[in-house]
Amino acid sequence: MRALVVGVRGAVMVDVHGEVRSLSSAQARRTLSSGIGGKRPHGPVLVCHGRATAKRLDLETIHVLDVLELFAFVRPARFCLPTARGVAQELDLPIPATMAREAESLLGSAAALLGQLAEDAPLLGRDLAPTAWAMKQGGWPWADYVLAALGVDPGRDTPHTRNLLEGFRVWNKLKEWEERPPEGPPGHDGVAPDEARARLDFLLGAGGKAERRRQQSDYSAGAAEAFTPMAAEGRPHFILAEAGTGIGKTLGYIAPASVWAEKNAAPVWISTFTRNLQRQLDGELDRLYPDPDEKNRHVVVRKGRENYFCLLNFEEALARLPARPQDAVALGLMARWAQFTRDGDMIGGDFPAWLGDLLGRAMTWDMTDTRGECVYSACAHYKRCFIEHSQRRARQARLVIANHALVLAHAAMMEATGGAQRDPSAPTRYVFDEGHHLFSAADSAFSAQLSGREGGDLRRWILGAEEGARSRSRGLKARLEDLIGDDGKVQDLIVDIRKAAHALPGVGWLQRLSGGQPYGPAETFLLCVRDQVYARCAHKRAGGYSLETPTRPPVDGLFEAARDLDDALRALAQPLGALAACLADKLDDEADELDSAQRARIEGVILSLQRRALIPVKAWRAMLDSLRQGETPAEFVDWLSAERLGGRDVDFSLHRHWVDPMAPFAEVMEASAHGVLVTSATLRDAPDSENAGWLAADRRTGARHIPGDVVRFAHASPFDYAQASRVVVVTDVNKNSADQVAAAYRELLLAAGGGALGLFTAINRLRTVYARIAPALDDAGLALYAQHIDPLDTGTLIDIFRAEPNSCLFGTDAVRDGIDVPGSSLRLIVFDRVPWPRPDILHKARRQAFGMGAYDDMLTRLKLKQAFGRLVRQQGDRGVFIMLDGALPTRLTTAFPEGVEVLRCGLKDAIAEVRGFLSAP
Template sequence: MTSLPHPALHASHSGVWISTGGQTRAVSRGEAIGLASETPVILLNAPLIGQRLGYAELSGLDILELFAFLRPAQFAVPTPHGVARACGLEPPDSDADVAAFLLRATEKLLAMPDGAWPEREGAWTAAQSLARLRWPWAPLIGPRLTRPERNERWLFSALPEWEEDAPRPAPRTIDLPPQDSEERLRRLTGDGAEERPGQRAYAAAVTAAFAPRAVRDTPNMVLAEAGTGIGKTLGYLAPASLWAERAGGAVWISTYTKALQRQLSGETARIFPDAVLRKERVVTRKGRENYLCLLNLEDALQGGFAGRAAVLAQLVARWAAYTADGDMVGGDLPGWLTTLFRRNGSAALTDRRGECVYAGCPHYRKCFIEHAARASVQADIVIANHALVMVNAARGRETQTRPTRYVFDEGHHLFDAADSMFATALTGSETIELRRWILGPEAGSRGRRRGLAARLSDVASYDEGGNRAIGDAVQAAHALASEGWLGRLAEGQPFGPIEALLAAVRGLAFARAEQPGDAGYGLETELADPSPALIEAAGPAAHALDALLRPLVTLGQRLEAVLQEAPDWLDGQARARVEGAIASIAWRAETVAAWLSLLARIGGPVDPDFVDWLAVDRVEGREYDIGLHRHWLDPTRPFAEIVLKPAHGALVTSATLRTGGNWDVAEARTGAPHLARGPAHFVAESPFDYPNRAEVLIVTDVKRGDIPQLANAYSRLIAAAKGGTLGLFTAIRRLRGVHGRIADRLARDGLALHAQHVDPIDTGTLVDIFRDDPSASLLGTDALRDGVDVPGSSLRLVVMEGVPWPKPTVLHAARKLAGGGSAYDDRIVRARLAQAFGRLIRRADDRGAFVLLSAAMPSRLLDAFPPGVAISRVTLDEAVARVAGRLSSDAPIGHGDSQILPAAATEFPDR
């Protein structure tokens, strides 16, 4: 019998249970809400339980918060089975047993301080602060903690400081024979490893990317497609690590997803088995917005946060003392922690506005971001992402240590990453962020945020020209959008030239883009034949932005002059702060200049290199942003100019690099045509036996967009597969509609259903939950179509709601026109189908089925699937029977009675 004074509550789609005094009973949702509102209850994931009860404000003693306090920087799958594994307990057998299990798990966790406890340091201090914040767990955990005999060196005093290193010399020019890469690969895979001829050939071929460059601005570029199962990660790590070792330089390996970053970090243990050496030689880099800002955390701990946000700050502080790298997004901070607080305050703990004061920060020498930046200079392997690589190349401060060799894994995403990086958006939200960066806190606002004048006060006192430029920038920033701008625009009362411009944009977008029966989604229209109101508003807006750009440029020049003059007060830290300010100001000046260029388009000639449009962004009828947008028609042009040309070698690789086209398409999507010399090509087909391990079923009798029919199809297919299903949707509305109709029904059969955009859990954690439970299923959208790696029986069925046609936006229409019309759409659909199918078979012993709920699937697109895979058009009844039979027996998949489509099958309509 438990000795805890609190009952435990559990709610699932199949029922609600309360456990107290050794007894568990089923209760109604109303009774559970009543109990939870009157007394603290122990539960697992309060936001999720609250959603299931229909009681959004549910709070209590969340066992995940207790785990985060006691085991900072450790992950547990946030499910009863995951907590059981983390606590060394037997998991509950059913939903009805979970409430009693939570009591046992709580007692096990609370007993931790009595034994060997690696994270004891700092716990007592944190518990005192949490008690003052009325954290529900404080009365239970506080008495179990012994006050330390001496003052604890906790967090800010205990974190290590980085040290300056001598500049690293340029990499040596070496020749790397392909056979050396093959030998390194053999050592990495180990003796007795399975022979993989494709992997060996891949390693030899991609070595060409590490050869010495012969012509300036012409890197050695290799495009390599390696099918799933080839082992491309070790295939390129072999030559990359060998080149870094012999040349004394760093290879930057860039990914698109955080999941692959984590996987790569694990694979490097083969190169550097010693953990201490690996930490020196392999560094993971992300954008600044991913890392904890210690100055923001200090502000939060000293009263900058209140209520639940303050509790989150204390738990993050516990994590910060034990984290490996300070990465809050995809690092060792559990992804579920911030969602427990409904995102309350987590964004304010990172530097999302570019307000870092660098050496002016008291925690500068302990800064996680600076640690990573300096460590990467001396590293052999830097694991980054496409966005960071492009940002660093375009406006990074580390110009002297710019990498000469890149590996772009998930290379089929380079086009999309470049499209986002090199775009321009003159919107209300962007202008208000710039206003805050310049002015700092205005009337009624709180927080540590400081304006430009405060951040550069010592420079202003030294340099009269700089001081005058700061004043001019501050005055000009008042013309930007300010708090409450959306409301003023809706009421037809814009304030200032930028808000007047946004009001004209809104008016024209509604006039041209509003459709009968509009569902409240975003509106957009081409920036063509602008209205007189828009033309009239553009002039004053351009004048206001020009008045802002001039002092920013002047201030940057004055700061450069300060560095040249090197006054007495400009020590190492002050110099670093001034250099950081120069980079930050240059970024803002570049943004304002791009806005001016966009405004010049209004009423002016069309620039064929760009696509311009007006947009009102809405979610379910609620407007959240308005503005003008500009994208490159071909974003690989600036990517090639800024990233590829300065490099000496670049490998672009993916399992689906050519999918949807041929090598011409692959080259066009990676920037190769903009280089003086074409790339080398290499292909290694997947070794998996797709014909016998998978089949494709196209269901012909489910009406597109019919929610009841879709729900029925998903429910029956998931039940037939007994879970293990990844359901992919092209619209969030339909996903939510299907989930709402089938979650309870499946739960009664013991089949858990999780959903992106429904469950209050981050996407990465949802995938962890799905991977951990073979009977669970997961519904999601584009984010789950690519980059999800769930090998084994946890994923045995993929169901797509329909043909993933691209959304008909202004930008897509322009690229479709330039890219060959309907053939352009076909290439996109083929790529998406291939990526979705690629989730199914992740290792040689995987088996499963891919179901597409669309009678209108054109036969010409069926070559998106691997050669030899059986493709059948069947009714839903047949598909359900096929899935149940194939996934519950040892019969080879793909050889059944239904019609197998020949290569020249009758064409079906496009839509």
């Protein structure tokens, strides 16, 4: 066995005898290419993250031993960084400092993992051997090593080979959930400021080393206002609380929230925008509930259904294994994870994102309920379902850690149904952390899109897999047939629904549109959308970017196509609505006959009909009606688009967004919530006027639509930014010159010695700069990671960057908003240019409604404020913020903390400033 680590310019290989060889990229490429599909003359090659290794060497596939696959098998549902250093650290081995040491550590890590298997063999061998045997049949390179460690002869037929799938049937090893009686209504006891302060003191003491701060205590006392009893119907307590970095707002709002939940026997939902903060919140609650079992009872992390592993999807994938034996490797690793996962959460839970990168989407993330085809109690795994577990636990919990997408999806459902889908057990108290993202989250939740992809998804949801389709969709009839029995009326409605669904885009719709041969009213309409977009944007088509155009004036045929599609959607909506009504009547008429599981299933189907069909069809018809009438309601913005990827069409759409999506958000909060706390480090804008700053916060959080008084307070950061940071605007770099921008990045990152975050306003510029400077940084021993280049998800890239103090990371908006890297790992931020908002149709409408140029300035300042806020995260942090765009207006520099010096100078002086400031004691 040999271990290989690949850099930007070359590679290092180490064999089991300790011999080290330096290889060029070409030599490494030949080494890995020579053994694809067969045995290598010098033994197998061990790497860490085979896909990343292959990409770095410009190879499509490689046949290697990947230490991450072995880690996932031996330590399922455990996290490690997908690097040689990360694996070594998790195994408590020495952390390697050079490429040669990294290669050596891979050998050590593999030996340690196989050694752990050997130690566990007496207890686990009976369970693990069948799984390893099945994975061996799928060609898993590790199978023989694993079986040998388990004490099984890989060359002999044994009892383990006679039922290879037994180890994959993970549902047999999972606990069933039990129904509990419904909770009573929540109490109405408030939380006094002193109670919040006392609970905060307890939380700080529980951690042992936490620092007590007056600002944090005052913040917690102010947050308690959201947990006072509501005095009048429809007038919830609405609190806007800005807490500068370092205040400690997380524990600050957990304190009053946890007190209220205990006093009133009801949950508080804490909503965040990023998965990173969900994980951080979950970790912080160890202070409140140090006993894992108690925490499991009182704390639940909730996400949408599409985040959770579906056992039925997994079982169906197993059924295809005889025809696809190569899938055994991925399915075996997924079975290992599913047996040990805390809650089945695949998106930000304990599922390592790098495992999805290695195994591919089809065998990992597509195992979630992304298609909305759950059969509820008809599923053989219903009593063990991760989603059902999570939902039931949330009803009994004290604190539910959710995300904006889930909370606002529920809000959108209520808004669309006029409150008809209001859950009696729904929360009445909310905390929205990362509140500066509420506007964009609401924008997504309350929008509508009539597109080929959306229409095709609905057709597939109704009809199931059609001939020529690569889908395992079951269709509406298959999901309902055992539920409706011989009910002739319902059967007739399903026939009508299936017939009407053929008006939606079918398999191959995009190819038909490309050839100008649409089939059915939906495809005909989409072809007219395509014609209008390209008629108005023909000069931009060669650029490969997505295109958009207003709905008016229409091209010939667009109105007629809209009318025909509206007629077809009406023919679909009528039987869909009648089916939902029939199922609701069934709940009433057979109330004395239906058991709990049957009732839950019928209620689930009604909810699915609303969410997946009736609500979108209603929105589509409203959009088509506006198109035909030639006038969009004043509160909305409509437009047409062609989505393009890699220079080719992938979808065509009619869009509708609220001009102000916080209006429906506020309407739902008014109807359902008793108390809402919206908090962030960057709620306010930072113009010259204090009142203008809060006006911006009101607009972005919906406070201006809330009836009654809104409480606003802010606590400044305790950090001395004037001493801890510098802002430099480089005035002599041409931002339109790739050569100059790349050279500036290279020299600034070298001057800082790594620990640098490069932020870009366009992916193409990121790719260009990366390609030009990565070799130079590699020569200097600085690792450069990049979003959109490295085959790793953004969260994993940030984790690696945080763990390697001298590495560098390039990214776009997702990195700017979701990164939390305290300490020296982040000491330099370089922004390629002023992040002005993109002047698309939606932004133009909002700009006109919200203040023209002042609105642009506000959005840009908030982006700068968010980016700068990444730099100093704890006492002792120091850093420099560089803007490579000399056109940064002075009025935007109020985004930076008061007292921070803004230096405008040339690149040479900027490099000297970085080197001098970061090296000073």
